Amino acid sequence: MPVERMMIKAITFDLDDTLWDVWPVVIRAEQLLHDWLAERYPGIPEQFTPLDLRELCSEVADVQPDIAHDRTLLRKEALRWAAARVGYTAFDSDAAFAVFFAARNAVELFEDVRPTLERLAQHYTLASLSNGNADLRIIGLDNLFAFSINAIEVGSAKPEPLMFETARRRLGLWPTEIIHVGDDPIHDVQGGRDAGFGTVWVNRSRQEWPGGARADAEIGNLAELEGVLADWKSHSA
Known part of the structure; x- marks a missing residue:
């Protein structure tokens, strides 16, 4: 199903290099x-x-x-x-x-992160999926996420499917109702796509796409995600 026809209900986010420079x-x-x-x-x-x-x-x-x-x-x-x-x-x-x-865990969020997440959390269920060991409770973002999953918890790292499948089960949604947002073309884009999620590549440094199937959308900062979602929603109406 084309992503613009999805009825998106939840967004999963990578953490390191997506929400802060790690x-x-x-x-x-x-x-x-x-x-x-x-x-x-x-x-x-x-x-x-x-x-x-x-x-x-x-x-x-x-x-x-x-x-x-x-x-x-x-x-x-x-x-x-x-x-x-x-x-x-x-x-x-x-x-x-x-x-x-x-x-x-003494990270400095990219400026666009907290206000964007606060707005998105009013309309979508948010969760985080990370191969790292960052703790959102220490960082102070845990109140914006329904849950956080990392590779330690599930015993497998992205792009392997287990983390995505665990998130899907906890959300109680179809894969086509979820998009995954992250900076890594393999861990996040390929992993999310293989799990059936819509995918958004966060390309803050404006790198060239390394090859292979592209994400459904590319953004230079998190605030741009809202425009992407609005565009997809208008096409699914």
């Missing part, structure tokens, strides 16, 4: 963690830079693919690996991760 946040969180480690476990930052610790997550995922979708567990396990490699027999990975996690 990499400056992650880099800052990694540096704060590194500083914390220097005070309590100095042997780790003496041998591992913040980037080294991030790359250690990839090593963990290669060895333990069953936890590759769980970014919290990957970070904790990478820290434990680093501690063991420099000779610490006792290491508080939970306390270390708490430092990172608090800073990881």
